[in-house]
Amino acid sequence: MSTIESANMDPGASGIRAILRGSGLRPTRQRMALGRILFGKGNRHISAEELHDEARDRQVAVSLATVYNTLHQFTEVGLLREVVVDGSKTYFDTNTDDHHHFFIEDDNEVVDIPKGQMGVDQVPTAPPGYEITRVDVVVRLRRIKD
Amino acid sequence: MSTIESANMDPGASGIRAILRGSGLRPTRQRMALGRILFGKGNRHISAEELHDEARDRQVAVSLATVYNTLHQFTEVGLLREVVVDGSKTYFDTNTDDHHHFFIEDDNEVVDIPKGQMGVDQVPTAPPGYEITRVDVVVRLRRIKD
DNA sequence: CTGTGTGCAAACTCTTTGCATAAGT
DNA sequence: ACTTATGCAAAGAGTTTGCACACAG
Numbered sequence A, B: 001m002s003t004i005e006s007a008n009m010d011p012g013a014s015g016i017r018a019i020l021r022g023s024g025l026r027p028t029r030q031r032m033a034l035g036r037i038l039f040g041k042g043n044r045h046i047s048a049e050e051l052h053d054e055a056r057d058r059q060v061a062v063s064l065a066t067v068y069n070t071l072h073q074f075t076e077v078g079l080l081r082e083v084v085v086d087g088s089k090t091y092f093d094t095n096t097d098d099h100h101h102f103f104i105e106d107d108n109e110v111v112d113i114p115k116g117q118m119g120v121d122q123v124p125t126a127p128p129g130y131e132i133t134r135v136d137v138v139v140r141l142r143r144i145k146d
Numbered sequence C: 001c002t003g004t005g006t007g008c009a010a011a012c013t014c015t016t017t018g019c020a021t022a023a024g025t
Numbered sequence D: 001a002c003t004t005a006t007g008c009a010a011a012g013a014g015t016t017t018g019c020a021c022a023c024a025g
Helices: A012-022 A031-039 A048-057 A064-077 B012-022 B028-040 B048-058 B064-076
Strands: A044-049 A082-084 A091-092 A101-104 A109-112 A119-122 A130-143 B045-047 B081-083 B091-093 B101-104 B109-114 B119-122 B130-143
Touching: A012 A031, A031 A048, A044 A048, A044 A109, A048 A064, A064 A091, A064 B130, B012 B028, B012 B130, B028 B048, B028 B064, B045 B048, B048 B064, B064 B091, B081 B109, B091 B109
Parallel strands: A101 A130, B101 B130
Antiparallel strands: A044 A091, A082 A091, A101 A109, A119 B119, A130 B130, B045 B091, B081 B091, B101 B109
């Protein structure tokens, strides 16, 4: 368990405000609170439900609909990235860099694959008339039981 | 590996029956009909809804619940493979070989990437205690509009 | 003030489930 | 017959939508 909670990442309230302003989003109470949860401590892979629960745990009253709205707005302005690993839930990644994921099937957890540890050697040519928007790689993992 | 040989030829009713028997599934009217749709003409990437519609179009009465049951049973015995490309729908691929996919975002279509046109050069080492079950690559495409 | 954001509940989509009926062997 | 499969409708999860009220600028 990596507990790197050194303040190297936490932008603080004013930082979040700046991020939102810079993205053209009004810094409302809810967006500020969700922003702090999302960007307050390193990279996260979180679902709407999880974010909602976490907000509640922090005594922040935010409706689930607002959580969805906020996640989508953040994604639109490039603060988040959607990760598709599982047909049933949508995960949002605070790391918007080009990178890939491990997906731990046992507990539905998404983990970044360290950059440089994985590569795609031949990106295929897109069929005529199409362009590649992204290449997603998901390495599925299962816990070894013995 | 019981991959269906000659994937581009219609196995015919007797062929489907043999496939089902070989997988330990009773060849019921519904499974036979769905099997023919699925394996009758080359590789397919189909959702439950699409398969249901197609069955209806062929005058085959099958309930949606049975379509889901059948798709999952076929997947369990290795006749199909689930493809995760989109958070909202589940697609089933009649090609169970190791291969990757294009996903055309404009019309939610899944297409196989020709074998050899794409490769993953370094499969990352799985974290200790875990084993890799599969590596999925999805190349997302958008239609070029000009 | 004025417009954007939020909360709530209801609606929606995709998928699963429970149980009585039907069909396979 | 005996067992497994199917159909239906209802329930379930995750997500979205519509509209009145609240809040930021």
